[in-house]
Amino acid sequence: MLKKQLIMEKALELFSEQGFESTSVQQITERCGISKGAFYLSFKTKDELLFSMVEYYLQQFVTDIDQVVRGSLSKDVILVEFYKSIFQAFKNHSASARVFFNEKVLLTKKELFQKISAYDADMSKSILYMLEQLYQDELRNTKYDVMYCIKGFMKSYAELFIFSDIPLDLDQLAKSLAEKTDIIARHTTIPFITEELVQLTAKPCDEEVSQEYLLELIEQYLNGLEESIERESLELLKYQVENLTYSKPILKGLIENIRLQSDYKWVAYVLAKYFKI
Numbered sequence: 053m054l055k056k057q058l059i060m061e062k063a064l065e066l067f068s069e070q071g072f073e074s075t076s077v078q079q080i081t082e083r084c085g086i087s088k089g090a091f092y093l094s095f096k097t098k099d100e101l102l103f104s105m106v107e108y109y110l111q112q113f114v115t116d117i118d119q120v121v122r123g124s125l126s127k128d129v130i131l132v133e134f135y136k137s138i139f140q141a142f143k144n145h146s147a148s149a150r151v152f153f154n155e156k157v158l159l160t161k162k163e164l165f166q167k168i169s170a171y172d173a174d175m176s177k178s179i180l181y182m183l184e185q186l187y188q189d190e191l192r193n194t195k196y197d198v199m200y201c202i203k204g205f206m207k208s209y210a211e212l213f214i215f216s217d218i219p220l221d222l223d224q225l226a227k228s229l230a231e232k233t234d235i236i237a238r239h240t241t242i243p244f245i246t247e248e249l250v251q252l253t254a255k256p257c258d259e260e261v262s263q264e265y266l267l268e269l270i271e272q273y274l275n276g277l278e279e280s281i282e283r284e285s286l287e288l289l290k291y292q293v294e295n296l297t298y299s300k301p302i303l304k305g306l307i308e309n310i311r312l313q314s315d316y317k318w319v320a321y322v323l324a325k326y327f328k329i
Contacts, residue, residue, distance in 0.1 A: 056094045058084055060105050067151045072102060103164055109148050110171040113141050115317040117175060118324075121182035131230035134182060138206055139222055142213040149214045174325075176250070179203070187237055196245035198237050205229050261326040266293055273319050282316060285309040289323055304329050 062083040066075045077098055081091050095101040120137045121130070142149060179199045183191055191198060209229065212220055270290045277283045285306040292298050298306075307329065311320035323329075 055086070055090065056104070059086075059091060059094055059101065060108065063101055064105065064148060064151060068147055072098075072151075103167065105148070106152060106164060107167060109145055109152070110168065111318045111321075112145070113138075114171050114174050114178070115321045116141055118178045118321055119311065119317065121178050121185075127186055130182060130186065131233055132226045135205075135226035135229045136222060139209065139213055139225060142210045143222070146214050149210070176203070183237065191237060193243045194237075194240045196247060196250050197240055197243055198233070200245055201236050202233055205232070261322055263293060266322060266326050269319055269322060273316060282310050282313055286316075286319070293326070300327070300329060303327050 063080050310316040
């Protein structure tokens with residue numbers, strides 16, 4: 053994992069300096085101080101490296117959002133914290149985002165486009181969950197429109213962090229967008245986006261988590277993990293995937309045991325998705 057992380061970090065530097073297509077595997081290995089053989093033990097191709105980089109970034113982004121919306125925050129601060137977490141992520145990963153936003157190659161690779169679309173669908177579900185908790189029946193007919201407005205805010209204001217070096221007041225931006233969102237949510241009366249339209253656009257990428265994938269993912273996290281509450285919880289969850297024994301409250305508690313650790317947020321997110329928690 054450490055070698056993969058090194059390769060991704062050094063590759064990002066090179067992609068940022070000269071672009072994806074102009075960067076060779078030889079240049080990446082030289083920057084890392086490793087052999088080509090060591091590179092190919094981690095990634096079969098340069099494309100696979102790019103996919104892993106994008107996936108790593110999106111995993112962090114989606115799980116951070118999900119953790120905020122499903123956490124124990126009070127209703128009067130959740131929108132502010134939601135926007136703060138989003139733009140803090142853009143700020144922290146601005147170098148990665150600049151590379152991905154500028155690389156046309158992302159749009160020409162079908163597999164990668166589908167992967168990005170799948171994460172976008174997951175993010176939409178998290179936003180809808182937050183809106184349902186905040187406004188309940190108030191948004192019965194317009195929650196999908198409000199969700200698209202939120203995603204529009206995210207995309208538009210993200211450019212300030214990705215392409216500008218100007219110091220920005222993150223707290224003020226989060227409060228401003230939370231206020232705008234609340235006004236839209238409470239006063240929008242004419243719906244346009246329907247549930248059917250959302251399902252239609254998400255259908256090609258809204259795949260269920262397979263048992264095989266989840267077991268493989270759990271094994272990756274268990275490998276080398278010392279005895280701890282996280283290991284015990286993962287082992288019990290692995291047993292549940294194979295045998296379906298525990299009740300949902302127990303599963304939720306086990307997932308929370310690992311969700312609290314930043315290194316395990318992704319496997320916790322996938323487990324919650326698999327068990328529909």
